[in-house]
Amino acid sequence: xxxxxxxxxxxxxxxxxxxxxxxxxxxxxxxxxxxxxxxxxxxxxxxxxxxxxxxxxxxxxxxxxxxxxxxxxxxxxxxxxxxxxxxxxxxxxxxxxxxxxxxxxxxxxxxxxxxxxxxxxxxxxxxxxxxxxxxxxxxxxxxxxxxxxxxxxxxxxxxxxxxxxxxxxxxxxxxxxxxxxxxxxxxxxxxxx
Numbered sequence: 001x002x003x004x005x006x007x008x009x010x011x012x013x014x015x016x017x018x019x020x021x022x023x024x025x026x027x028x029x030x031x032x033x034x035x036x037x038x039x040x041x042x043x044x045x046x047x048x049x050x051x052x053x054x055x056x057x058x059x060x061x062x063x064x065x066x067x068x069x070x071x072x073x074x075x076x077x078x079x080x081x082x083x084x085x086x087x088x089x090x091x092x093x094x095x096x097x098x099x100x101x102x103x104x105x106x107x108x109x110x111x112x113x114x115x116x117x118x119x120x121x122x123x124x125x126x127x128x129x130x131x132x133x134x135x136x137x138x139x140x141x142x143x144x145x146x147x148x149x150x151x152x153x154x155x156x157x158x159x160x161x162x163x164x165x166x167x168x169x170x171x172x173x174x175x176x177x178x179x180x181x182x183x184x185x186x187x188x189x190x191x192x193x
Contacts, residue, residue, distance in 0.1 A: 047166040054176045057085045058131045065133035077127040079116035082109040113155040135174040
């Protein structure tokens with residue numbers, strides 16, 4: 001008798017429909033925040049990858065007391081195609097091959113909905129980042145200055161753009177940091193008090 005009673009217990013069709021309706025509503029509410037979470041995770045991951053490239057170049061430069069570079073893969077000024085990190089053993093300021101220079105790491109092109117632009121103190125896009133043996137970022141002529149890379153998604157509206165933007169900042173002593181602007185007009189991305 002007890003076995004028969006257990007077999008007759010279960011969910012009715014109405015209970016299943018109510019459960020499915022509640023689950024559907026919860027999924028509809030959660031989907032936009034999951035999309036924002038995914039976008040933020042992808043942007044943070046790309047920013048941290050570029051940060052690790054800069055730190056690897058700076059560390060190799062100081063360890064070997066030689067110039068180390070981070071340059072776009074294509075040799076131009078487009079960071080959207082990926083980048084390479086190398087130690088310039090022959091001091092000719094370009095990556096020749098692995099028998100001549102030390103290849104530290106390579107990064108393939110990020111997804112097409114990301115854009116990476118850099119700007120120097122004077123405003124032009126840097127075609128490379130060079131760290132000298134002391135870990136300071138230097139120009140080919142020996143001068144130095146602050147550098148900023150803007151990493152953003154280019155598939156969003158202007159209203160949501162600053163929330164999906166990161167700045168990678170390199171100061172004159174070689175310190176590298178990533179920050180998120182607090183508003184659309186926050187170009188300096190200064191730490192809050």
